Amino acid sequence: MTYKYNNVYVGGYSTVVGPYEKDGPLGKHFDKSYTNLYCSEETWEQAEVRLLTDSIDILLKKTHKDRKNIDLLISGDLLNQVTSSSYAALKFDMPFFGIYSACASSAEGIILGASMIDGDKIKNCIAATSSHNMSSEKQFRNPTEYGAPKPKTATFTSTGGASIYLTKDKSNIKVESSTIGKVVDMGQNDPLNMGAVMAAAAGDTIYEHLKALKREPNYYDLIITGDLGVYGKEILIDYMHTEYGLDISNNYDDAGTMLYDLNKQEEVMAGGSGPVCSALVIYSKILPRMEKGELDRVLFVPTGALFSPTFVYQHENINSIAHAISLEAVR
Amino acid sequence: MEKKEYKKIVDRHKPTENRVQNAVISFLVGGLVGVIGQGLIDFYSSWLEISTRDASTFMTVTLVFIASLFTALGFFDKWVTFARCGLIIPITGFAHSMTSAGIEYRKEGPIYGLGMNIFKLAGSVILYGIVSAWIFGTVRYLLLGGL
Numbered sequence: 001m002t003y004k005y006n007n008v009y010v011g012g013y014s015t016v017v018g019p020y021e022k023d024g025p026l027g028k029h030f031d032k033s034y035t036n037l038y039c040s041e042e043t044w045e046q047a048e049v050r051l052l053t054d055s056i057d058i059l060l061k062k063t064h065k066d067r068k069n070i071d072l073l074i075s076g077d078l079l080n081q082v083t084s085s086s087y088a089a090l091k092f093d094m095p096f097f098g099i100y101s102a103c104a105s106s107a108e109g110i111i112l113g114a115s116m117i118d119g120d121k122i123k124n125c126i127a128a129t130s131s132h133n134m135s136s137e138k139q140f141r142n143p144t145e146y147g148a149p150k151p152k153t154a155t156f157t158s159t160g161g162a163s164i165y166l167t168k169d170k171s172n173i174k175v176e177s178s179t180i181g182k183v184v185d186m187g188q189n190d191p192l193n194m195g196a197v198m199a200a201a202a203g204d205t206i207y208e209h210l211k212a213l214k215r216e217p218n219y220y221d222l223i224i225t226g227d228l229g230v231y232g233k234e235i236l237i238d239y240m241h242t243e244y245g246l247d248i249s250n251n252y253d254d255a256g257t258m259l260y261d262l263n264k265q266e267e268v269m270a271g272g273s274g275p276v277c278s279a280l281v282i283y284s285k286i287l288p289r290m291e292k293g294e295l296d297r298v299l300f301v302p303t304g305a306l307f308s309p310t311f312v313y314q315h316e317n318i319n320s321i322a323h324a325i326s327l328e329a330v331r
Numbered sequence: 332m333e334k335k336e337y338k339k340i341v342d343r344h345k346p347t348e349n350r351v352q353n354a355v356i357s358f359l360v361g362g363l364v365g366v367i368g369q370g371l372i373d374f375y376s377s378w379l380e381i382s383t384r385d386a387s388t389f390m391t392v393t394l395v396f397i398a399s400l401f402t403a404l405g406f407f408d409k410w411v412t413f414a415r416c417g418l419i420i421p422i423t424g425f426a427h428s429m430t431s432a433g434i435e436y437r438k439e440g441p442i443y444g445l446g447m448n449i450f451k452l453a454g455s456v457i458l459y460g461i462v463s464a465w466i467f468g469t470v471r472y473l474l475l476g477g478l
Contacts (some may be wrong), residue, residue: 145403
């Protein structure tokens with residue numbers, strides 16, 4: 001499902017991160033950072049709520065908006081029952097949608113918000129997302145102090161909160177079009193190789209998007225996926241070539257490989273992941289570059305592994321999804 | 332694309348793990364833990380003048396204590412990630428799994444947190460340890476008549 005928007009613009013964005021992200025190559029571009037993973041809170045879960053709350057607070061300040069002026073808050077995260085989002089929403093007293101597309105949640109939020117703005121149902125909205133390395137490890141894997149060995153294909157859930165303000169008011173960046181992805185099962189069931197799980201979903205969505213709008217990959221200055229990591233990125237390039245005969249190797253990158261210094265920060269293995277990973281990279285690096293005039297057209301394709309430990313223990317495969325959003329600089 | 336075809340693409344881009352290096356590290360570290368354990372047994376039996384059997388229990392308690400303490404201090408997980416089975420298979424791995432779960436869930440309180448989760452990882456070891464002990468005990472009884 002692909003459609004174009006007429007009057008949806010990016011009015012602002014904000015990023016808040018933990019220590020690992022601050023130490024990465026994008027460190028100086030984030031609005032706020034914490035040196036401790038607890039972020040002045042008592043538990044990992046509360047720390048994640050804090051990161052998300054901070055990012056919405058900063059966004060309101062940057063856009064000079066009062067919470068009463070915001071028509072809708074849409075937020076998604078990884079914790080069961082999307083709780084980081086709802087606890088953060090409680091503090092802002094705004095109409096709220098809690099959503100889930102795993103690490104593609106940021107895109108789901110932007111698509112829902114943009115569609116409602118385009119349909120004249122609301123004037124503006126905030127689409128937010130968060131993840132926390134420790135709260136995710138605790139929920140999906142092992143206790144955080146347990147040193148389970150991981151293969152090279154494993155990715156590292158990033159810690160942070162990121163928000164974007166979408167509005168009818170004209171700005172430098174336009175949300176041009178979007179493609180809603182489908183749930184994909186390619187027979188992958190290794191939770192420590194999520195890049196392989198998600199690459200096919202990213203490939204299918206990119207292909208559907210290009211086909212619907214009759215575009216070539218080089219229409220975009222940059223095609224950027226969410227969190228495929230080093231090996232998932234290679235798989236996607238190969239998959240696009242093998243399945244669709246498209247070469248994306250010249251203008252394609254993956255946010256998971258950009259958030260950390262993969263040579264120095266060895267603990268991140270194949271790269272960053274988590275819903276906030278792609279949002280952090282886009283909001284701290286890509287959107288500012290678009291505003292500066294360095295990039296004109298960007299296809300943002302966050303990828304989500306719809307992973308449930310219970311289903312995997314019951315020998316089901318891991319499903320995945322990817323949504324695509326085309327962003328264009330307005331000159 | 333067929334799942335089989337996709338698997339071929341995935342396999343083409345799968346990095347090779349350093350199995351030989353991992354095995355050598357695990358072997359050396361695991362062996363070192365064994366040497367330390369034997370050293371502790373000798374130390375306790377000569378220092379406290381107790382039987383080797385009693386000294387073995389003291390050694391186990393000491394290793395469990397050290398692994399738990401180092402886990403609580405926050406650096407044992409990095410050692411385990413490095414040495415892998417060299418620290419997971421000895422009693423240190425068992426202690427590490429329980430302590431890490433205990434630390435993780437203490438915020439949810441003594442019953443719903445600590446109590447319900449401390450055996451999250453160690454539960455399997457205990458269950459199948461007991462089951463296999465029962466099986467081997469039975470085999471031994473049948474073959475050797477209880478010797």
